[in-house]
Amino acid sequence: MQLTVREIQIEDIPYFADYWFCADAAFLRGMGVDVQKLPRREDFTAMLTEQIAQPYPLKKSYALIWLADGTPVGHSNVNPFTFGETAFMHLHLWQTENRRAGMGSQFVKMSLPYYFHNLNLKTLFSQPYALNPAPNKTLPKAGFEFVKKYTTTPGVFCFEQEVNLWKMEREDYEKSV
Secondary structure, eight states, rough: OOEEEEOOGGHHHHHHHHHHHHHHHHHHTTTTTTTGGGGOOHHHHHHHHHHEEEEEOOOSSSSEEETTTTTEEEEEEEEEEOTTTOOOOEEEOSSSTTTSSSSHHHHHHHHHHHHIIOOOEEEEEEEEEETTHHHHHHHHTOOOEEEEEEOOOTTTOOOSSSEEEEEEEHHHHHOOO
16 A cells, blocks of 8 residues: 655545544544534635645645545644744544554654645644544654643644643654655
8 A cells, every 4th residue: 555645635625524524423522622612614614725725834724635545544734833833733544444554653754744844843743632542652653752741722623631742853853764
């Protein structure tokens, strides 16, 4: 299976939106998502469309599509982020059959050049829900360093939760390539 990564395109938005708006509420809760905080699908689609068109320094969110044999199977995005400084990465495989197959860490590694180069980052963070084992196993395999466990509301769609904070510095990324 050939895995590739590319920036989100307009034609990817329905896949991206389906992941959020067709998902089972229990699945979303397992990721730390408060379904009451999800925007309307139309607003979500408009936001993604707007962000795709923005130049890197003006983006509020930046998304990548993960593909297996040319078919979109997941995404990674960063938000919030400060261009030239830091970003918080999120990672999602859309179909159950693709999870626990070892793809996640490969996709994360393939996403790193986009984040560090296109957004000129110094530090990339990820703070997944502490009770969600998948990203907490994937991040160290991709070279991230565990920082701490703490309680926060890690995203606009999330409830307050205990998270694990992971980080990768630009120097560590550059040593790994």
